[in-house]
Amino acid sequence: MRALRRGTNLSRVAGFNEAVVIDAIRRARDGLSRVEVAEQTGLSAQTVSNIVRRMLESGLLLEGDRVTRGLGKPRTPLTLDPQGRYAVGVHLDPLFVTVVVVSLRGEVVAHMRMPSPAQVEPTRVIADLAEAVPALLDEAGVPGELVAGVGVAAPGPIDVANGSVLAPPHLPRWRYVPVVDELAAQLGLPVLLDKDVVAGAIGERWTGATLGQAHSLFLYLSTGIGLGVADNDSIIRGSTGNAGDIGHLNVDDNGPLCECGRRGCLGATLSPAALVEQAVQSRLLAGRHLEAVHASDPVRVDESFAELCALVDAGEPGALVLVDASARQLAKAISTLANLFDTDAVAIGGPTWMRLRGVYLPRLEALVAADLLGRPGDRPVALVGTVLGDDVIAVGAACLVLDRAFAPAVTAIALEA
Numbered sequence: 001m002r003a004l005r006r007g008t009n010l011s012r013v014a015g016f017n018e019a020v021v022i023d024a025i026r027r028a029r030d031g032l033s034r035v036e037v038a039e040q041t042g043l044s045a046q047t048v049s050n051i052v053r054r055m056l057e058s059g060l061l062l063e064g065d066r067v068t069r070g071l072g073k074p075r076t077p078l079t080l081d082p083q084g085r086y087a088v089g090v091h092l093d094p095l096f097v098t099v100v101v102v103s104l105r106g107e108v109v110a111h112m113r114m115p116s117p118a119q120v121e122p123t124r125v126i127a128d129l130a131e132a133v134p135a136l137l138d139e140a141g142v143p144g145e146l147v148a149g150v151g152v153a154a155p156g157p158i159d160v161a162n163g164s165v166l167a168p169p170h171l172p173r174w175r176y177v178p179v180v181d182e183l184a185a186q187l188g189l190p191v192l193l194d195k196d197v198v199a200g201a202i203g204e205r206w207t208g209a210t211l212g213q214a215h216s217l218f219l220y221l222s223t224g225i226g227l228g229v230a231d232n233d234s235i236i237r238g239s240t241g242n243a244g245d246i247g248h249l250n251v252d253d254n255g256p257l258c259e260c261g262r263r264g265c266l267g268a269t270l271s272p273a274a275l276v277e278q279a280v281q282s283r284l285l286a287g288r289h290l291e292a293v294h295a296s297d298p299v300r301v302d303e304s305f306a307e308l309c310a311l312v313d314a315g316e317p318g319a320l321v322l323v324d325a326s327a328r329q330l331a332k333a334i335s336t337l338a339n340l341f342d343t344d345a346v347a348i349g350g351p352t353w354m355r356l357r358g359v360y361l362p363r364l365e366a367l368v369a370a371d372l373l374g375r376p377g378d379r380p381v382a383l384v385g386t387v388l389g390d391d392v393i394a395v396g397a398a399c400l401v402l403d404r405a406f407a408p409a410v411t412a413i414a415l416e417a
């Protein structure tokens with residue numbers, strides 16, 4: 001194993017003006033010339049020139065060839081150097097643990113998946129991660145000194161200040177686990193922890209479906225259902241970092257009974273366990289899977305859910321009736337949330353989405369458009385499937401690190417003052 005950089009505090013790599021320059025270049029898919037950077041950021045040509053020179057020297061930027069288009073002046077595009085820095089993303093999901101290595105441009109350069117952490121002692125999972133991360137960096141040929149840090153995304157509730165996973169409902173063994181301290185001590189890298197949907201929203205905004213959207217939502221459909229909110233380019237974390245708990249949003253007064261005592265909560269109605277339960281009740285999966293539907297074992301639920309999704313793909317009429325009903329419930333939730341946050345786009349991801357997106361997307365587009373008729377200005381909401389696939393939260397976790405290190409933050413102004 002290589003020796004990794006010591007230290008556990010992730011400091012900002014860039015000051016405010018540097019971060020503004022990086023941000024502008026990152027958002028321009030074809031790069032920006034120095035003149036364009038100055039135009040877009042409002043910084044003086046001299047300031048831009050100095051910042052760009054330092055960033056070229058430190059390996060954060062690449063300078064392309066001079067190109068002339070038409071009669072215009074030749075321009076030399078600057079892009080982020082994908083090999084300039086890297087970040088590691090870890091996603092703890094009840095179904096699996098995903099680890100990715102992501103370049104400064106948000107591209108996945110290495111990926112691995114470990115089995116469900118639900119029934120494993122957290123100390124074992126953390127020790128496995130401490131072995132897996134350096135091995136994955138080795139495999140990708142990424143030197144440890146170019147790794148900005150490790151982002152961990154977990155289901156809530158979490159304690160952001162202490163870097164602990166508190167008591168996620170679908171990870172029964174994970175109670176008050178100090179993930180950040182443990183992993184940082186074993187890896188010798190800075191480690192950050194955020195809620196899975198916060199990571200997802202950041203990932204989509206850095207590199208995914210809502211790139212460049214200042215106001216967007218990220219809906220995560222997994223064993224649990226959660227929401228990430230990007231508002232005016234900031235991610236809403238709430239006062240404890242646990243914003244986005246939408247599991248008890250009512251979507252059906254006659255829906256299944258929720259653990260909270262009410263009927264038709266989003267989580268209790270649209271979780272894989274709930275959909276499998278409905279399939280069993282309607283005799284789609286009758287007999288074979290009754291005993292498998294046990295929400296405390298997300299892996300077994302997932303196996304039954306995969307069979308239900310296969311019936312949907314095969315066009316089984318009963319399965320399509322079930323999907324139609326769940327699409328109506330999901331659309332109700334999306335319309336409510338889109339209005340609540342006055343948003344422009346909703347990105348959707350997660351294991352449930354990855355399996356059912358082909359049938360869900362056209363239904364949701366029609367249902368949500370109809371729900372939102374009469375919205376002020378008749379403004380539509382774009383529904384987009386994640387382009388980051390099964391890795392969406394892991395990529396988002398890596399983007400937490402990039403965001404902390406390189407995105408313009410008001411705190412950076414205070415530090416420079």
Ligand SMILES: [Zn+2]
Nearest residue numbers: 248258260265
């Ligand atoms: Zn409830």
